[in-house]
Amino acid sequence: MSNELGVVQARLGTVGELASVVTAMRGIAAARTRDALERLPGIRACADQISAAIADAMTLALPLPSELPTPARTSDTQILIVIGTEQGFVGAYNHRVMQAARRPSADAVEYFIVGDRAQLVAEEFDYRASWSAEMAAHVDAVPELAGRIVGALYGRLQDGGVSRVALVHGAPQPVEGASIATTSLLPFDFGRFEAVHRRLPPIVALPVRELLERLAEEYVYTQICEAIVLSFAAESEARMRTMMAARRNIDETALQLTMEYRRLRQEQITAEIVELSGVDTRTETLGA
Known part of the structure; x- marks a missing residue:
């Protein structure tokens, strides 16, 4: 007895x-979610500034927006940048992300996988990553990770054979579990920006076509930064929910x-x- x-x-x-x-882990996850969401307004404000610059530059462009430079469509190969988690204790979050990244077998797909645990789940789905990286451990590391992704992406685009590029990432939801979003990056849609008509045109120091290309690259960079921050918040939120259940x-x-x-x-x-x-x-x- x-x-x-x-x-x-x-x-x-x-x-x-x-x-x-478990209580400590839940508290840390909640703090990281809050920290990530606090960074979003700054990133979106930066994107708005770039959008305004693109709109201004479009007033100087001779071709129509639909004719502005975009990556040439040379094949049906698509690059998917899939952002998952670095650590565990997130339930089925990574599986949901990978499920959203599934494409018909007829399409040629190259995967850029972000996150160590995400890479393990990608192997379960038989996704072969042509490039991979660790997920940001904290939100201060987001710009560096986004820069690495942009560098790898444009390095791959220079090799040719790519027609489309998209992001697959999570986004936090206050009530239900994280939603999974797919965001198109390239071909870059200049049509989403409405040209601004000013009495005096802006003064530029670059050829208009080159200026638009550089601004498009900067906009893609901000899109990737936003996706990483949203994924970071979604990961922390998923971990917080897992800890609450535990x-x-x-x-x-x-x-x-x-x-x-x-x-x-x-x-x-x-x-x-x-x-x-x-x-x-x-x-x-x-x-x-």
């Missing part, structure tokens, strides 16, 4: 320690162990009382 009681007591201690760890299971386990401990303790006390009562009875009998 005492051995069983000791085992249950030890398990209660372990469960209590685990609850502390804490509920831990509380249920702790309650069951507490009830078991009380039952065993009561049985032990009862057995001790019965034993002591038997001793008193024998003593009285011997005294008589």
